[in-house]
């Protein structure tokens with residue numbers, strides 16, 4: 821069984837922990853503890869291959885710090901998270917993407933990465949429109965997922981996609 825490791829980055833309160841808990845434990849985490857920083861793991865099958873993904877859920881990525889840089893160095897795959905109900909959190913994703921390529925010393929296109937918009941269930945509070953995401957996805961050539969940890973919508977798909985990208989990268993090396 822192949823093992824991969826990924827890190828989850830994004831602004832505070834966007835739903836990183838809820839996303840990872842939904843993915844690994846199939847539960848909705850409705851309490852908000854901004855300080856939680858924890859490693860999770862899940863084993864599942866992607867296209868007939870059993871894989872293990874170790875996921876680090878990070879806290880406090882408001883500022884780009886030395887710690888963030890260490891996380892980036894240690895990870896092969898990235899889940900960049902923003903909230904569909906908070907437009908400003910999308911900026912943070914853009915910054916992170918640039919920093920990841922810089923720290924890894926590779927072109928942005930060569931990093932296994934998915935962008936995850938959260939809280940799609942909060943339809944009436946939505947600030948980021950699908951067209952904006954479609955446009956960014958095209959510009960960055962990166963897949964975007966609109967998810968809800970609460971409703972369990974498109975969470976699994978995002979991680980399947982990430983694993984596929986990591987497999988492809990491993991094969992290329």
Ligand code: GDP
Nearest residue numbers: 832833834835836837838850852939968969970
């Ligand atoms: P983090 O700081 O990025 O880890 O954010 P959390 O995962 O702790 O989530 C922050 C708050 O948003 C918590 O109160 C969560 O319950 C809530 N939340 C997270 N994901 C969703 C979602 O998909 N739908 C709704 N309605 N709330 C969510």
Ligand code: MG
Nearest residue numbers: 836837854856
């Ligand atoms: Mg958290």
